[in-house]
Each structure stands twice: as C-alpha cells, then as structure tokens.
Amino acid sequence: MERLIIRGGNRLCGTVKISGAKNAVLPVIAATLLGQDRETCLDEVPNLDDVRTISELLRSLGVTVRHEPEHNKLFVDATTIENITAPYDLVRRMRASFLIMGPLLARLGRAKISLPGGCAIGTRPIDLHLKGLEALGAKISIGHGYIEATTPDGLKGAQIYLDFPSVGATENILMAASMAEGQTVIENPAQEPEIVDLANYLNLMGAKIRGAGTNVIKVDGAKKLIARDYTIIPDRIEAGTYMIAAAMTRGDVYIANAISEHLKPVIAKLKEAGVTVIEDVDGIRVVCDRRVRAVDIKTLPYPGFPTDMQAQFMAMLTVAEGTSVVTETVFENRFMHVDELRRMGARIKIDGRTSVVEGQTRLTGCQVKATDLRAGAAIVLAALVAEGETQVAYIHHIDRGYDNLVQKLVSIGADIKRVDC
Numbered sequence: 001m002e003r004l005i006i007r008g009g010n011r012l013c014g015t016v017k018i019s020g021a022k023n024a025v026l027p028v029i030a031a032t033l034l035g036q037d038r039e040t041c042l043d044e045v046p047n048l049d050d051v052r053t054i055s056e057l058l059r060s061l062g063v064t065v066r067h068e069p070e071h072n073k074l075f076v077d078a079t080t081i082e083n084i085t086a087p088y089d090l091v092r093r094m095r096a097s098f099l100i101m102g103p104l105l106a107r108l109g110r111a112k113i114s115l116p117g118g119c120a121i122g123t124r125p126i127d128l129h130l131k132g133l134e135a136l137g138a139k140i141s142i143g144h145g146y147i148e149a150t151t152p153d154g155l156k157g158a159q160i161y162l163d164f165p166s167v168g169a170t171e172n173i174l175m176a177a178s179m180a181e182g183q184t185v186i187e188n189p190a191q192e193p194e195i196v197d198l199a200n201y202l203n204l205m206g207a208k209i210r211g212a213g214t215n216v217i218k219v220d221g222a223k224k225l226i227a228r229d230y231t232i233i234p235d236r237i238e239a240g241t242y243m244i245a246a247a248m249t250r251g252d253v254y255i256a257n258a259i260s261e262h263l264k265p266v267i268a269k270l271k272e273a274g275v276t277v278i279e280d281v282d283g284i285r286v287v288c289d290r291r292v293r294a295v296d297i298k299t300l301p302y303p304g305f306p307t308d309m310q311a312q313f314m315a316m317l318t319v320a321e322g323t324s325v326v327t328e329t330v331f332e333n334r335f336m337h338v339d340e341l342r343r344m345g346a347r348i349k350i351d352g353r354t355s356v357v358e359g360q361t362r363l364t365g366c367q368v369k370a371t372d373l374r375a376g377a378a379i380v381l382a383a384l385v386a387e388g389e390t391q392v393a394y395i396h397h398i399d400r401g402y403d404n405l406v407q408k409l410v411s412i413g414a415d416i417k418r419v420d421c
C-alpha cells in the first residue's frame with residue numbers, strides 16, 4: 001500500500017501553481033454528453049483519479065474519451081452514445097457519477113444509474129436531484145440498486161424550488177433543463193463558482209442560462225447543443241489548502257493561478273487569524289511569521305465558508321493561540337479527521353455538528369490514515385508542523401482530489417515523499 005512519509009518543521013516558501021478545479025471538471029465532463037457534431041477538447045483538466053473514473057464511465061456509455069494528463073487535456077467525442085447504464089462498480093467509486101443522469105435524459109430520454117450510496121462524510125441522498133428531474137417530466141423508478149429514468153413526453157421546462165442549495169442537484173437540473181422544451185426557473189440553487197463554470201460551458205454549446213451564481217437561475221431550453229472546447233477554472237479548495245499550509249508553517253507562499261474572488265470567506269478567516277494575505281490578479285500570497293490566532297468557523301453553502309475547507313482549517317486551529325469552535329452545517333458526519341488529529345495530539349471535543357478545538361497543541365508525528373479526501377488533506381497539513389515523522393495511509397482518498405500534491409509541497413520546501421510499503 002502506498003503511504004506518505006512527512007517530517008514536520010519546515011517553513012514553506014516559494015510559489016505553487018493551482019490546477020483545474022475537481023468540482024468544476026466533473027460536471028463539465030458529464031455535460032460533454034450533451035455536445036453533438038464534433039469532439040470536445042477540455043483544457044486545464046487536473047490529473048486526478050476522479051477524472052480517470054468519470055472518463056471510464058463515459059467510455060462504458062460508448063463515448064470516446066482520450067486523456068492527456070501530461071498536457072492537462074481531455075478529449076471527448078459524444079456524437080454517439082450507445083449505452084445508458086452506469087454500473088455499480090463505477091458509481092460506488094465516485095458519487096459525482098450521478099451527474100450523467102441529467103445529460104442522458106436530455107440527450108436520449110433514458111438513463112439507468114446505480115444508486116450512488118453514501119460515503120464517509122454522510123448519507124448524501126439524491127432526493128433533490130430526482131425532485132428536479134421529475135418536475136421536468138422524467139418518470140423515475142428505483143429497484144435492484146438502480147435508478148431508471150425515462151421521459152415519455154420529453155423534458156419540459158418547470159418551476160423548481162430546491163429545499164437545500166445542493167450543488168449536484170443544481171448541476172443535474174441545469175444540464176437536463178438546457179435541452180427541455182420551454183423555460184425552467186430554479187429557485188434556491190447552489191451558487192458555487194463551479195455552477196457558474198458549468199453554466200458558462202453549457203451556454204458556449206448553445207444553451208440559454210441566466211443567473212448562474214445567484215439565487216434564481218432561468219434556463220430556456222435549446223433543441224440541440226454543439227460540442228465546444230473549454231478551459232476549466234482553477235481549484236479554489238486546492239488553493240485554500242495550500243494557503244493553510246503556508247499559514248501553519250509560518251511560511252511565505254505565492255499561490256499562483258488562484259482566483260481570490262472564489263476564496264473570500266477563507267481569506268477573511270485567515271486574516272482574522274492574523275495571517276497576511278495579499279491578493280493580485282494572478283494569485284494570492286500568504287505570509288505568516290507567528291502563531292495564528294484562534295477563530296470560529298461555520299460552514300455554509302456558497303458564498304459562506306466552504307465545507308470542503310473545514311477539515312484543513314481545523315488542522316490549523318489545533319496549533320492556534322486559544323480555543324476555536326468549528327460548526328459543520330452542510331454534511332452530517334464531516335469530522336472524520338478529528339480522530340486522526342487526536343492521534344497526533346490534538347485536543348478536540350465533538351458535540352453533534354460542532355467541534356471545540358483547543359489550540360497551542362504540540363502535534364507529534366505518528367501513523368495515521370486518510371478517511372476521506374479533505375480529511376486526508378487535513379492530516380497532511382498537521383504532519384507538516386508535527387514533531388517527527390508522520391506516515392499517512394489510504395492516500396488513494398487524497399489522490400482523488402489533489403493533483404501532484406507531493407511534488408507541489410516539495411517544491412515549496414516540505415519534507416514529504418510517497419513510498420510503497
């Protein structure tokens with residue numbers, strides 16, 4: 001099994017370049033199923049296991065997919081789609097596989113997808129996805145671990161209110177509505193930058209979407225969407241993770257290719273913690289020459305503090321001055337990193353969706369494991385300041401969402417290597 005071996009204590013200094021966003025590229029790859037008449041070339045595609053998984057999924061539908069990770073490019077030819085079934089072994093690996101439901105219904109009027117199931121951070125239901133697709137005219141049946149959907153009368157525009165601004169549900173509904181007859185209005189949609197990126201890509205293909213990034217999105221359905229080339233936005237969560245690494249190690253790091261507009265809550269909280277953050281058009285510089293101050297964080301849908309940054313921020317709070325309170329409002333079980341941080345000496349008390357994090361901890365290196373993607377990132381961050389050596393197991397979780405993590409950290413001075421043992 002591969003592990004990361006990290007020796008703590010180095011200040012991180014230098015420049016690290018952010019890759020394309022995992023949570024933008026996955027819906028955009030799903031949306032390539034809508035593009036007809038030519039091949040799509042996607043640029044700034046991050047080199048991630050999740051990209052390989054969704055590429056495998058599209059190939060299982062009979063779609064031609066060519067991945068050039070060394071050039072950060074992905075080529076998709078969806079002129080013909082031969083199969084409408086997404087198998088269990090692929091969907092269970094990656095929940096975002098469910099994002100092909102909307103495009104398949106829009107393109108072919110049929111889809112059969114294995115139920116995604118839960119994961120480490122929560123049950124992660126899909127009721128809002130199904131509510132939206134049924135409002136558009138889909139007939140849904142569930143049995144034998146699969147969801148089957150058909151559109152006997154085609155997809156027709158509808159008024160849809162999302163009880164929760166679900167990112168995935170907004171994306172599935174957007175893609176289905178982009179080819180529905182008439183107008184769809186989505187109220188209380190997700191407003192994440194990745195939603196805007198998907199809408200920009202769909203509009204480039206001929207969709208008519210207005211209001212992405214706000215609390216009402218209007219979609220006028222198009223009869224056909226033409227495949228177009230597209231460049232993925234940078235990954236705000238990867239950028240935020242390196243910002244925390246710079247702050248925790250009292251370093252001076254320039255995060256190139258980061259869009260500060262997408263990171264306002266994270267920047268605000270780092271400044272509140274006494275970290276110097278300097279934004280410019282090409283990136284963000286993070287400088288810290290002292291112990292950070294304790295701050296309270298509460299995760300919320302965008303534009304609130306991102307749940308995908310909660311674990312990483314908590315790692316930093318374990319070595320802050322004073323006690324912090326971390327509240328997770330988006331997922332019901334996103335404190336899996338706490339047990340691993342405790343093994344390293346962190347003093348954290350969990351009470352439901354709130355954790356109380358005592359600061360000034362002397363973290364010590366030991367054997368730990370990644371339980372999920374962002375928990376794994378949090379453990380790596382803690383190991384960068386822990387005394388001695390930390391061995392991180394189950395790093396396949398980290399490989400799902402961080403492109404070239406070891407090389408990027410080594411390039412700014414971290415003592416980290418990947419070993420097979």
Ligand code: EPZ
Pocket residue numbers: 022023024026095096122123124125126127128129130164165166167168169190307308330331332373374401
């Ligand atoms: C996306 O997941 C991201 N994944 C997640 O990033 C991110 O944490 C999440 O949005 C929230 O920002 C991708 O974009 C591939 P949701 P998604 O639907 O779409 C409940 C990472 O680390 N819900 O917004 O699955 C759900 O249970 C990953 O990069 C319903 O109740 O998130 C959860 O509590 C982790 N019914 C909340 O909404 C539904 O039908 C947020 O889920 C759908 C969701």
